[in-house]
Amino acid sequence: MSSNIKSVLEPFEKVKDDLYFFARQAKQNGEKVAGFLCTYSPQELFHAGGYFPVRVIGKEGGTPLADQWLQQYACSFAKGVLNLGLTGDFSFLDLVVFSHTCDTMQNLAEVWRRRVEGMPIIVVSTPNLNGGDIALTYLKRELTRVKEEVEKISGNTITDANLLESIRIYDMHRNNMRKLYEIRRNNPSLLSGTDMFTVVLSSMLMKKEEHNKLLEVLITELQKVPSQKEDKPRILVGGSVCQAQGFIQSIEMSGAIVSDDDLCMGSRSYVIPPIPQGDPIEMLAQMYLSRIPCPAFYKPGYDPAGPYIEKIKSGNVNGVIFLQTKFCDPYGFNYPYLRKRLEQEGIPSLLLEVEQNQPVPEAFRTRVEAFVETLIK
């Protein structure tokens, strides 16, 4: 990697040591910070309402406080973030935003509301039916209600002009991230998967305006590098992991390169078809309904294997590793079908159950190494 690219990556890496480095900095400047738990939270609305939206993420370690409120069979993401809510780690947040997705997130929002003190919460009732005018009408009304609630809590009026500007910034960000994904799809060795996921992580924890600037520099630098021959097997990671860095790094240490992903906190959230300019609430509603749907949602006619096969073919992927968070139902139900479809396509896959609050276990490395070996021809 050129020293130029290395220095471009430095600012992104600040979040590796302290996830909320930028959030705290903003707080010190007297700004308001909103935490969101899911990429379905309409961040544009909160941005337009004067908040700096950051992703709520757990960290490594036990969850003794959350264990008092959530059963053993709750996923490690839910427990991890609830634990930090209860310890007061998130007390710097002025607002917390939940989106209705799976049963676990639904009840987590309820426990959080009743037990985590110090900040208001908003739950966005995302329709679980994705597609069609009926769902669109509902989401428009829901986003209007959320907008009014943000105005009430923040004391700021959200004008159409503000909201359109926020949408523009977020759109530009999604475009930049898609460009970066595209560059890596063609030429993954330009930027390792490990570095890519640092960029992805920082995209949820930095201001989009800043992130855009850095991304543009990064993209320009990467485009200068002549394309290189690469013989490492290319891996696509799928599944339901929210903090993928450790796992990605472990996969790459085994001799493969993670060239693409189908993760919600990865490529999925950047794929939104262009929406014609118009009423901003209508635009937002259309954008969130035309995403690759969260596996908890039902989208008529949608084939969950579609994005996998498309990325595998366009990016010459050699194998798929599913990073499945234990007790994640929506992904758990998709897995048997995805495995079957990949088999039909002749793509090897490996399922690894992960806990998000634990370091990468030794067994994970062993299984990944064995899998990667079979891909090296």
Add this chain to the structure above:
Amino acid sequence: MSQRVPIRATAKMKELMGFYYMMAKSAENDPNQKIAWITSGGPVEILHAAGVIPIYPENVAAMAGTMKISDEICAIAEEQGFSRDLCSYARTDIGSALSGKGPIMGSASPKPDLLVCCNNICGTVTKWYEELQRIFNVPLIFIDAPFQYGIKDRPEAIDYMEAQLRRMMEQVSEVTGKPFDMDKFMETLELSDRAVKLWREIQDLLQHKPAPMNSFDTFIHLAPIVTLRGTQGCIEYYETLKAELLERIEQGIGTLEKEEYRLGWDNLPVWFKIKFLSERFSQHNAALVVSTYTRSFCYQAEDRDISNPLRAMSADYLAGYINHGLDFRERELTEMVRDFSLDGFVMHSNRSCRAYSFGQYELARTLEDKYGVPVLLIEADQNDTRMWSDEQVGNRIDAFMERVASKKQRNIA
């Protein structure tokens, strides 16, 4: 002192349900008779009005559980890659669909021409029915009933439901090939409304001391309201049951020799351990007299507009216990404690059901701390026997009943 007198109506119910399943099974070979698989909280009245026979995979899974064949059927789904951490009903049903094995006269449910999934009971059904659609390759109607976080249901959610139910009528009529009969639909809604009210009245009769029936019986008598609401047979059955319960009340017949303690139950039953649990609580002279689960099938919206039946139906299908947040659940639980004179609550922390179970620890703490109601949490599963231990659960029940008894004594003293 009352003797243990069995409920006579049970035989009639078995007959009713047997007839229904026989009819459904024979319809499988009749191309003119359409069959739909539907979730327990689904808007079945639209199917009845269109002459489509509804089949409830959840009910079939529970039957497999009580017949103790669910483990074996779940294993078939697990071999296909469905994790043991997923809902055991879904695993039972998917295993049954894949293998043809099942509890209905020795085999699986009759194959569907249509699938109807309403997520007012959980999000798991969304994924489960997607899988059924892949297996059977038939149309899937998905009704999205937004979870109501607050106590008061939101009007935009009711509008959303209404629009989806109207569209469902068109979708069903595409499957039957016949225009949707609005008059028949209105009649069905009325039959359904009467059945739902009867089901509530029957459960409310258990407020009487001694309770004329036990919640373990209520679990069994639930079958018609789930599968047959909207039919005349359902009403007739519950009228018979109600009359018998009134008779039992008049004669002072309870379900225990001596009813000393009264308990509530939260979450689905542990289908394969109904007898064990019933006997264990009986040993302590404790009767289970109300459950959030069986009451889920008689929720009607609070401010329903009866002059507009479709609107009322749209609101009703949002109104259930588990489609609501914890403030609503707290209110319901405390009302049950008051109305049924409960001495404690038993909460089944059900590994299969994250929608129902997460939040129970919070509710249990609230009942204990804020209202002084003893709560027993039983960690188990509705259909998967593999982590159950008679000894462990039995000991916990014994310890809990000691706590209930000493608290009651203190209150009397």
